[in-house]
Amino acid sequence: MRLHHIVVFFLLSLFVAAPAAQAAQTYKLAVTDLEGMEELQREFGAFGKVLGEKSGYTFELFPVNNRTAAVEALRARKVDFVITGPAEYVVFRKRTKAVPVVGFSRPDYFASVVVMADSGISSLSDLKGKKVAFGDVGSTSKHLTPMQIFADNGIDPLKDISPVYVDPKVGFAALKRGDVAAFCTTNGKFVSLRDKDSLPAGSFMVLARSRDLPNDILIAGSHVDAAVVKKLQKVFAEDSDALIKAILTGEDNQKYKGMKFLTAVNDRDYDYVRAMYATIGYPQYSEFVGN
Known part of the structure; x- marks a missing residue:
């Protein structure tokens, strides 16, 4: 060749x-x-x-x-x-x-601590000793970030409050019934649950929120x-x-x-x-x- x-x-x-x-x-x-x-x-x-x-x-x-x-x-x-x-x-x-x-x-990816607007709760310190609903253990926005919100405000979330871990729908329902004093979740999840609920949107109050995650x-x-x-x-x-x-x-x-x-x-x-x-x-x- x-x-x-x-x-x-x-x-x-x-x-x-x-x-x-x-x-x-x-x-x-x-x-x-x-x-x-x-x-x-x-x-x-x-x-x-x-x-x-x-x-x-x-x-x-x-x-x-x-x-x-x-x-x-x-x-x-x-x-x-x-x-x-x-x-x-x-x-x-x-x-x-x-x-x-x-x-x-x-967008709007942050966590919120939500209470009922007529609960008389006006600060995170008011939640000391009370039950607070969180989402899945290990979730960034439904567990870890809300825990950090409390810590950033001088409240030990492992000692100063009583956390319970439930599905967001269950936590939202528990908040309305008064079974928990506050409900922590992703802001988008809270808004979605609130907008589908029969109660007026003004029935709920975001007590605290995190920085964007x-x-x-x-x-x-x-x-x-x-x-x-x-x-x-x-x-x-x-x-x-x-x-x-x-x-x-x-x-x-x-x-x-x-x-x-x-x-x-x-x-x-x-x-x-x-x-x-x-x-x-x-x-x-x-x-x-x-x-």
Whole structure:
């Protein structure tokens, strides 16, 4: 075979191999607050597809039973990317050295401490010695943040009040019945429950609220190449509208209406969450609470 034929054949093989190599780049994506492939596909199937189209990679959804399972899957490299909440992120970071990729900034994402407007309660100190309803143990906005609200105002939530942990609908009903003196939850959840209730909106009063919370976040395993992370950040910046439209196809994902992808997310943005773990007696934030 002549030399120039060999060169041509070699160059052609490179052009043929390049698309195949790119197509082979498949990554597994998990979401910590969804169980089962059916729910995962319903909420994030469109998002994974669009992210793949825009990046040139392939994303396969990977169901996990709980947050601990997700951590172990990331450590074992069975999964490459995880979408998770701020309380979960700090544990992932501690145990797997996961890398922040992009934040899912949610409008009005903060926690509220709610009382009945005619209860006579006018300050957090009035709740000392009383029952206060919180949401799921370990939830950023329904448990950890409300605990921090009390701590930030000089009240020890583990000693000065009597916390009870219930589903938000149960907590809201308990507040109306007078079974608890206050109800703590995400502001959006409170507004939704209030607006569907038969009582006038003025029957309720937000006694205190937190600062806006750190964002839900897409993280990459430490084994994922830094160039891949950088490319995905570029995709989120340049194709934001398409990705937001895709993520909003899920029913549960309506919480992201009005969201913005933040590619400049930094680990120190989550120090507020680390303070929450210390407040409830887990200063190492190396394990999930209530899992």
